[in-house]
Amino acid sequence: MLKCKSPLTLSFTPLFVLMLGAFTLSAPAHSKPSVSSSAHQRAELLRKYPGLADSQLAQRAENPKILCPFHRLIERAGIYDSHRSKGSDENSLFISIQKIAQIAQDFGCSLLNCGGAATAASTGQLLTHSTEAGYVNLLQLHRAVGAAHDCGFTFALGGSAVSEKTRQNTLAILKTFADEKGRVGLEDLNMLKTLRCKIQGATLTIPDQIEVDLIYTFLGGSERGYVDYDDVVRLFYAELPRTLGSPGLAF
Numbered sequence: 001m002l003k004c005k006s007p008l009t010l011s012f013t014p015l016f017v018l019m020l021g022a023f024t025l026s027a028p029a030h031s032k033p034s035v036s037s038s039a040h041q042r043a044e045l046l047r048k049y050p051g052l053a054d055s056q057l058a059q060r061a062e063n064p065k066i067l068c069p070f071h072r073l074i075e076r077a078g079i080y081d082s083h084r085s086k087g088s089d090e091n092s093l094f095i096s097i098q099k100i101a102q103i104a105q106d107f108g109c110s111l112l113n114c115g116g117a118a119t120a121a122s123t124g125q126l127l128t129h130s131t132e133a134g135y136v137n138l139l140q141l142h143r144a145v146g147a148a149h150d151c152g153f154t155f156a157l158g159g160s161a162v163s164e165k166t167r168q169n170t171l172a173i174l175k176t177f178a179d180e181k182g183r184v185g186l187e188d189l190n191m192l193k194t195l196r197c198k199i200q201g202a203t204l205t206i207p208d209q210i211e212v213d214l215i216y217t218f219l220g221g222s223e224r225g226y227v228d229y230d231d232v233v234r235l236f237y238a239e240l241p242r243t244l245g246s247p248g249l250a251f
Helices: 014-025 035-048 068-074 096-104 111-127 164-177 186-200 204-218 230-235
Strands: 094-096 133-138
Touching: 068 204, 068 230, 094 096, 094 164, 096 111, 096 133, 111 133, 133 204, 164 186, 164 230, 204 230
Parallel strands: none
Antiparallel strands: 094 133
């Protein structure tokens, strides 16, 4: 899963090539829409991880220091609770690369996809002395050199935590792109990302594009040709989306 920002604008580093290669080698196959398969995937997630249910999430606040919405959702659901490294504290949440990849598989992300991304993030954080070998520090994703980016959907330029103002502004703009049925396409998400970067004065990078692709595919965009605006809202607020797909690159 994507690691979500960096104060350093380093778009074309060996670490990023590693991450891009992982997603490219295991991009999701396009198929006909399958509401039943999405519903089955969601039901299986709720069965295995009951903390994902709305009633359970309501009892636990999201951690705004986790910039990536995928990891923020998983942490809020308590899925990482029993997998924290002993070195974790209020400024550090160390989760092993292996565990991230294993859990991500349950969410439809292949071992190669999310294992590669987690490895790239961990390696980038090691360069800034913000993690331990073999682990990703989920509270320091902005320090993952080469796997992170400056332009955020939910955080301000230079921020290290979710900004409610930025999140609300982003969703307000996206809502204007939605059709009468509340659907948004890949092009809409790309325009949103471009606009957010322009507003923030940040450089649009390839990791930004990967973030857009991950959101689109995770919310079933590859299978349906669109995603629901309400599901983007749910994801950004660390709630399990209603429709699920397989995270990867969107072709």
